[in-house]
Amino acid sequence: MAVKKAPTKKRARTETGAFQKDDPSTPDVNEAWVQTPADDFVWYESREKEPSMFPVADVRPIRNFQTGRLEYKVEASDVERFEKHHFLMNARIVRKA
Numbered sequence: 001m002a003v004k005k006a007p008t009k010k011r012a013r014t015e016t017g018a019f020q021k022d023d024p025s026t027p028d029v030n031e032a033w034v035q036t037p038a039d040d041f042v043w044y045e046s047r048e049k050e051p052s053m054f055p056v057a058d059v060r061p062i063r064n065f066q067t068g069r070l071e072y073k074v075e076a077s078d079v080e081r082f083e084k085h086h087f088l089m090n091a092r093i094v095r096k097a
Contacts, residue, residue: 043096044072
């Protein structure tokens with residue numbers, strides 16, 4: 001049986017990409033934060049151990065010290081753009097299974 005992860009909170013943004021502020025006229029609703037489903041991210045990792053950390057398509061990596069590989073947490077809405085990067089096209093970075 002698969003365990004469903006709890007949703008997380010994320011800062012809300014306007015159409016221009018700026019942070020959304022809370023509207024004081026609605027005290028029971030906080031417009032500055034939105035709920036995101038836990039499965040709203042796709043994980044990628046480097047195929048080999050990497051000696052240094054490097055961003056891919058403006059996504060900063062997380063080092064997995066057990067494997068020596070870099071891991072990238074990419075929002076599901078950004079996967080298409082992320083997968084067009086040449087490190088993914090050349091299979092230096094792959095989708096994590």
